Amino acid sequence: MKIFVPPIKSQGIKTKLVEWISANVENIDYDRWVEPFMGTGVVAFNVRPKKAILCDSNPHLIRFYNAIKNKEITSGIVRKHLTEEGQKLLSSSGDYYYEVRNRFNDNGNPLDFMFLSRSCFNGMMRFNRKGGFNVPFCKKPNRFAQALVTKITNQVENISQIIQYGDYTFKNQDFQVTLKELNPTDLVYSDPPYIGRHVDYFDSWSEDEEIILRNGLDNSGVKYILSTWLSNKYRTNNYIYDIWKECNVTTKEHFYHVGGKETNRNAVYEALLSNVELDNSISNSEMKSRIVLNKSRLTTEDNKYEIPEQLTLVLEEQQRLTKAIHNAGLAVN
Numbered sequence: 001m002k003i004f005v006p007p008i009k010s011q012g013i014k015t016k017l018v019e020w021i022s023a024n025v026e027n028i029d030y031d032r033w034v035e036p037f038m039g040t041g042v043v044a045f046n047v048r049p050k051k052a053i054l055c056d057s058n059p060h061l062i063r064f065y066n067a068i069k070n071k072e073i074t075s076g077i078v079r080k081h082l083t084e085e086g087q088k089l090l091s092s093s094g095d096y097y098y099e100v101r102n103r104f105n106d107n108g109n110p111l112d113f114m115f116l117s118r119s120c121f122n123g124m125m126r127f128n129r130k131g132g133f134n135v136p137f138c139k140k141p142n143r144f145a146q147a148l149v150t151k152i153t154n155q156v157e158n159i160s161q162i163i164q165y166g167d168y169t170f171k172n173q174d175f176q177v178t179l180k181e182l183n184p185t186d187l188v189y190s191d192p193p194y195i196g197r198h199v200d201y202f203d204s205w206s207e208d209e210e211i212i213l214r215n216g217l218d219n220s221g222v223k224y225i226l227s228t229w230l231s232n233k234y235r236t237n238n239y240i241y242d243i244w245k246e247c248n249v250t251t252k253e254h255f256y257h258v259g260g261k262e263t264n265r266n267a268v269y270e271a272l273l274s275n276v277e278l279d280n281s282i283s284n285s286e287m288k289s290r291i292v293l294n295k296s297r298l299t300t301e302d303n304k305y306e307i308p309e310q311l312t313l314v315l316e317e318q319q320r321l322t323k324a325i326h327n328a329g330l331a332v333n
C-alpha cells in the first residue's frame, strides 16, 4: 500500500499504523467516516472514504486543511513560500525561525504553521498555556534545501488531490460537539490523546473525557474503532480493561529505538478497540484472561512475538490482575 504522508507533522501521527487500520476497516460498511481527533489527518487521507467529517480542537490544523480545500494553499504556493522563507532561514543562520514563530503566534497564518511544523525540533506540535506554538528550532539553518521543499510540495499536492476527490469537511470543534452530530450509519475512527501522557493547550485528556467519549460512541449507535496503546516496556494501559471492557481488541507491536542502539530496541503494543469484529480481534475479556493465565504475550496473535521485556510486563500484569480478581471474588478458568 502506498502511504500518503501529510505535510504537517505531530508526535501522535499514526503513519506507521495506517496500513493496519486500513486493512481492519476495509470490510466494514458505513456511509460517512468521522474523526473527532483528526490530528494530521494521515488515517483518513489513506483510508480515503468517499465522505468524511474530520474534526480537531486545534484550530491551526483545521485552518490548514480548509486552506488546501479552498485552494488558498496549493503545491505551487507552498514551493514558492518554502523556497523564499527557507532562504531567509539560511541567511539568518536559523534566527529567522523565531521571527516566523512570533508572527505565527500573532496571526496564525497556515503557511507559517507548515513552515514551523517542518523546521521545529523533532517535528513536534506543542502549544503553551496561552495557545502559542513553543517548540524550538531544529538547529538546521539549511532545513529547506531543494530536496525537502520538493518532498513537502509533493505531499501537499497528494493531499490536495485526495481532498478534492472526496467529500471532506474539516471542523474546529471539541469532540463532544462531534459526538452530538453522529448518525448511526457512521464509522467513527477515534484517536484521542493518551490519558495523562501529554498535556498542552489544545491537547490534554482526562479519564472523565475518555468516559464521555465511550458513552457518546455507545449511545449514538455508530460503529467505532478507537486507537490506543496497550503496553510498553514499563506500563500497561489499564483503561482498556475497564472503560473499554465491552470492546473487541486487536493488537500490533511496533518498535522504537532509544539512542540508536540495536540493544535498546523497545516494543510498544498498539491496540484497536472496536464494537465490531476486526481482523484477529478477540474479546476484551479473552485478552484479559490470556494475560492472567500467561497463555500468550500481550498480543492477539498467539506465539508470534519473542520479547523478554514484554514477558516481564505480562508477569507484573498477571500479579496485579490476579490480586484484583481475588479481591473481587472472581474465578478465571
Ligand SMILES: C[S@@+](CC[C@H](N)C(=O)[O-])C[C@H]1O[C@@H](n2cnc3c(N)ncnc32)[C@H](O)[C@@H]1O
Pocket (backbone or CB within 6 Å): 010, 012, 013, 014, 015, 036, 037, 038, 039, 040, 041, 042, 043, 055, 056, 057, 058, 173, 174, 175, 176, 191, 192, 193, 194, 202, 203, 204, 205
Ligand atoms: C493522538 S492525536 C491524533 C493523531 C492523528 N490520528 C494522526 O495520525 O495525526 C489527538 C488529537 O486530538 C486533538 N484533541 C485533543 N483534545 C481534543 C478535544 N477535546 N476535542 C477534539 N480534539 C482534541 C489534538 O489536537 C490532537 O490533534
